[in-house]
Amino acid sequence: MGFLQRLSNWFSQGGREENLLQQAVDLAKEKQPAEAIKIYNELLRSQSASSILKARALFNRALAYSSLKDDQRAAADLQTLVSSNDAPENVRSAARTQLVRIRNRA
Numbered sequence: 324m325g326f327l328q329r330l331s332n333w334f335s336q337g338g339r340e341e342n343l344l345q346q347a348v349d350l351a352k353e354k355q356p357a358e359a360i361k362i363y364n365e366l367l368r369s370q371s372a373s374s375i376l377k378a379r380a381l382f383n384r385a386l387a388y389s390s391l392k393d394d395q396r397a398a399a400d401l402q403t404l405v406s407s408n409d410a411p412e413n414v415r416s417a418a419r420t421q422l423v424r425i426r427n428r429a
Contacts, residue, residue, distance in 0.1 A: 340372050344380055347387075356387035363387065378410035382418055394425050401425065 347362035363384035366372050372380070385400035404410050404418035 340366060340369060340376055344376060344383070347380070348383060351383065351387050351390070356390045359387045360384055374409035375411055375414075378404060378407065378414045381410075382414050382421075385418070385421065389421070389425060394429055398422060398425050 343362055343366055347359040347366075350356070350359040350362070363380045366380040367377055367384070369377075381400050381404055385397045385404070388394075388397035388400065401418045401422040405415055405422060407415065410418070
């Protein structure tokens with residue numbers, strides 16, 4: 324996401340939440356998954372976040388837990404996504420794939 328897009332996102336609630344999600348993803352990429360998880364938790368508690376954004380946050384939180392070797396929490400998040408009717412199919416599909424990887428690792 325470019326600078327101008329991030330800047331314009333600050334003018335809507337949904338945009339601010341997109342920025343937070345991107346901030347968490349960036350933290351996870353910078354090997355700070357615990358900090359990313361705090362932001363994902365905030366997004367998941369949000370009353371205004373869309374179901375799509377929450378599904379993306381839940382999937383990314385699962386990846387962050389997995390990177391911390393907390394496979395139990397990662398699997399729980401992924402299972403929630405797999406069984407969710409609100410999550411987009413591409414997120415559910417990615418969750419199923421990641422769930423298999425985690426179970427094979429264990």
